[in-house]
Amino acid sequence: MEQKSLDSGYLVTWTKSFRVTGGVGEDAVQNLKDAIQRRGGFSVNIVAILNDTTGTLMAGSYLDHQCQIGMILGTGSNASYVENLENIDKWTDPIDDPKQVLIDLEWGAFGDNGVLDFMKSEYDFEVNKKSNHVNSFTFEKLFSGMYMGEVVRLILLKLIKERLMFKGQTTDKITKDWQFTTKCISDIMADTENDSRQTRHVIEEFDLGHVTSDDDVAIVKYLCYLVSVRAAKLIAAGLAVLITHIKKEQMTIAVDGSMYEHHPTLAKMIKDELHMLCPNTQAKFILAKDGSGRGAAFVAAVACKQSQLTHTNVYKQS
Numbered sequence: 001m002e003q004k005s006l007d008s009g010y011l012v013t014w015t016k017s018f019r020v021t022g023g024v025g026e027d028a029v030q031n032l033k034d035a036i037q038r039r040g041g042f043s044v045n046i047v048a049i050l051n052d053t054t055g056t057l058m059a060g061s062y063l064d065h066q067c068q069i070g071m072i073l074g075t076g077s078n079a080s081y082v083e084n085l086e087n088i089d090k091w092t093d094p095i096d097d098p099k100q101v102l103i104d105l106e107w108g109a110f111g112d113n114g115v116l117d118f119m120k121s122e123y124d125f126e127v128n129k130k131s132n133h134v135n136s137f138t139f140e141k142l143f144s145g146m147y148m149g150e151v152v153r154l155i156l157l158k159l160i161k162e163r164l165m166f167k168g169q170t171t172d173k174i175t176k177d178w179q180f181t182t183k184c185i186s187d188i189m190a191d192t193e194n195d196s197r198q199t200r201h202v203i204e205e206f207d208l209g210h211v212t213s214d215d216d217v218a219i220v221k222y223l224c225y226l227v228s229v230r231a232a233k234l235i236a237a238g239l240a241v242l243i244t245h246i247k248k249e250q251m252t253i254a255v256d257g258s259m260y261e262h263h264p265t266l267a268k269m270i271k272d273e274l275h276m277l278c279p280n281t282q283a284k285f286i287l288a289k290d291g292s293g294r295g296a297a298f299v300a301a302v303a304c305k306q307s308q309l310t311h312t313n314v315y316k317q318s
Helices: 028-039 052-063 122-130 148-161 182-189 197-205 214-246 258-262 266-277 291-317
Strands: 002-005 008-010 067-073 077-084 100-104 250-256 282-287
Touching: 008 028, 052 067, 052 077, 052 100, 052 250, 052 291, 067 214, 067 258, 067 291, 077 214, 122 148, 148 182, 148 214, 182 197, 182 214, 182 258, 197 214, 214 250, 214 266, 250 258, 250 291, 258 266, 266 282
Parallel strands: 067 250, 250 282
Antiparallel strands: 002 008, 067 077, 077 100
16 A cells, blocks of 8 residues: 555555455545445544554554564564654655654565565465465565465475375365465464374364374474474564664564464564574564554544644634
8 A cells, every 4th residue: 555644545456365356546545435425324534544564563652662663473464663754755744743654564575576586485486376466475475374374285285295294195175275274383383392282183184193193293393393483584584674774772563463472482483583683682572462453543543633733723823
C-alpha cells in the first residue's frame, strides 16, 4: 500500500492467501467509505489507515517508550521502525515536532528482484511456484508461518522418494500440498532430546506411524530444527540492519504474530542470533499481543485528539 496521508492508502498488490481481482491502484479508505454508504444505516468516521506492523510498533511504544521497531511474525512477516523526518526524501511538509515518522518496510517483499535467489534452496523455488503470488514476497516465503511447514514437507517427500525415510512409503496426507503446517513444526520443536512424543504424534497424523523408525523420528526433529534456525538467522539479519541504522545502544522490539508466540524456541534463537550480529546494542523483545488492533486504537485516539486541537485553535484564531 502506498500511503498518501494518515487516512488515505492506495493498494499496490494483494498478499499471501488473498486472490482477489480489483482494488489495486485504488484508495482502500475511500472504497470502505463507499461500501459503508451503500450499506447505509450507520455512520463511521475513518481517521486513519495502518497495517498490523505499524500498529504493533504503536502498541509497543505504549508498553515501552524505548520501542523503536515493530515486527510481525505470523502467517507472513513485516517490520516497521521509527525514522527521523530529515532522512525522508519524500517528506515535503515542514519538519515540525515530533520530527519522526513510522516507516513500514514491507520487508516480506525483499528479494522480489532476485537478489536472494543465490541462497534459495530447490524447496524454496518449489514453494514459490505453488504460492498464490509467484515471485512476490520472497523474503517471508523463506521463514514465515504460511510457508515454513511446506518447506519441511517437500524435504520429507524427497527423502521418502529416495527411500531414506519411512521405508519409502508415502500417504495421501503427506503428499498433499500445505498440509504439513508450521504448527506441526512448533509441536515438534517442543520435544526434548530424550522425549519425542510430539514428533511421533505429528508423524501419526500423517498416517506414517506404522513405518516409522527411531532414525525417522530423529530426522524429522532435525529438519524442523534446521528450518527454525534458518528462520531465526534471516529474521535477526533483517533486525540487525534496522538496529545498525537507528544507532541506539538500547531499544525495544515489539513483536506480534502466532509464529513468534507459539513456536517454543524461535524467540530465543532470534535473540541469540541478533546478539551475535549486534553485540553492542541491548535489544529487548516484548510480545505486543493483538498489537495491530490496539495500535490502531492508539492511532485513532491520537488522530481524533489532534483534530480536536486543530479545530480549537482555528476557533480561537477566528
